[in-house]
Amino acid sequence: MIKRESYMKKIRPFINSDLVKVLTGIRRCGKSVMLDLIKQELLQQGVTPQQLISYNFENMSFARLCNAQALHDEIISQTQALTGKIYLFFDEIQEVKDWEKCINSLRIELNCDIYITGSNAKLLSGELATYLAGRYVEFVIYPFSFSEFIELYNTIQPNTSEADCFKKYLHFGGMPYLAALQYNKAACKQYLQDVYTSVELKDIVRRNNIRDVDMLERILTYITANIGTIFSANVLSKYLKSEGRSMATETIINYVKACTDAFLFYQVKRQDIQGKKLLAIxxxxxxxxxxxxxxxxxGNMKDINLILENIVYLELLRRGYKVSIGKLDTKEIxxxxxxxDKKIYIQVTYLLAAEETIQREFGFYNEITDNYPKYVLSLDEFDMSRNGIIHKNxxxxxTDASI
Incomplete structure (x- = not known):
């Protein structure tokens, strides 16, 4: 099990605080493992196993506790004979009806430290904001970074070069459980397809009461095929119409929002660099x-430019950056x-193989006159930095966490 220290560094200062620790992210990205890592750290600090109480609400053993009152009564009963601080861990808490009422009550009644995970962004909206406003801290957990992938892959295939690891990473991605499958291609493909189906059915269809599943699947396919390209609900509506289906633009927007709430997709807004404002379309x-x-x-290798953008974007989120797309007249960063107080600009491309490509990628920065660092990232092995613009493989x- 990888220690995922980058997350532990963020969580550690809040251990033993009265804030509820909320871990969110796409299904099976490693949130449960993070709870285990927190438990390990607590045990090393001298907390006894009896003080750690855990529930995973995807386990049918806890089905009877999937409403607030039943869960509350169970925990009160379990903790009556315990002394000292109690550590409560609730995995996939969204399966419990009115769970936020239970969590808030426990926080008030008990001397406890609470950790919860969920696979839906609505975890932090609506009733939760009402009951726990200002009393929680969120940590978004992502699939493995490339650095984490290298660490894990080398436990399976020791001494694999970084370049070969990256080829594997391009294909497999960073879902943690793939290591248990020894990165067998057929097994991993089946597993990832099942993850996708699980997210679709449990976190999108069921949670949002979507009836037109066929239309949702068409929208999912469209966005998946067109990651990193400009999205317009109107254009998608026309595309669906060309396929003999029609759907109101507002409904499309709601379906896409359901997908981002389930952490399947991340939305990136465009920013007018000159006007310094976010654009709504x-x-x-x-x-x-x-x-x-x-x-x-x-088609990841066919769409390699977009996949590299996707990888860099997720890495920027892991590092805590707020990311937008830069618009400057007809050009885009x-x-x-x-x-x-830190700001950087990034251009991503596959290879700087032709002078035209070099001029295009570096030329985007000609009209940006501030002194913030500007990067061009590609898979080229030679440093092509110029005019104060940094080129980096x-x-x-x-693997450079300092950026």
Whole structure:
């Protein structure tokens, strides 16, 4: 089991605080493992196993506790004879009806430290905001980064070069359980297809009471095929109409929102660099894990430019950047990345194989006159930095946590 220290560094300062720790992210991205890592750390600090109480609500053994009152009564009963602080772990808490009422009550009644996970962004909206406003802290968990993939893959295939690891990463993506399958292609493809189906049915269809599943699948296919390209609900509506189906633009927007709530896709807004404001139209979407795209849709190598963008975008999120697309007249910068007082610009391309490509990728920065770092990322092995613009190999960028 990888320690995932980058997440533990963020979570550790909040251990033993009275804030509810909320871990969110796409189904099977490693949230349960994070709970196990937190438990390990607590045990090392001298907490006894009896003080750790855990529930996984995807386990049918806990089906009887899937409403707030039943869960509350169970925990009160279990903790009556215990002394000292109690540590409560609730995995996939959204399966419990009115769970937020239970969590808030326990937080008030008990001397406890609470950790919850969920596979839907609505975990932090609606009733939760009402009951726990200002009393929780969220950590978004993502599939494995390239650095984590290298660490894990080398436990299976020792001494694999970084370049060969990256080829595997391009194909498999970063879903943690693939290591248990020894990265067998057929088995991994089946597993990732099942993950996709599970997200679709449990976290999108069931949670949003979607009746037209066929239409949802068409929308999923369209976005998956067109990651990293400008998205318009109107254009998608016309596309569906050309296939003999029709759907109101507003309904399409609601379906897409359900997909982002399930962490299957991430929306990236466009920013007018000159006006320094976010634009309300023509955003882009990236998939939570490019390995899922390969298993379900295929074509990752054919769409290598988009996949590399997807990989870089997710890495920027892991590093805590707020990311937008830069618009400057008719030109676009792939990513404007901001974090506290830090800001960087990033262009991503496959290879700088021709002078025309070099001029295009570096030329995007000609009209940006500020002094923030500007990067061009590609898979070229030679440093092509020029005019103060930094060129970096994508693999080096992904393994350089200082950026």
């Amino acid at each position: 023509n955003e882009k979407y990236y998939v939570a894990d490019h390995g899922i795209r390969e298993a379900v849709f295929g 792939d990513f404007i990345c901001e974090k506290q 994508i693999r080096d960028f992904l």
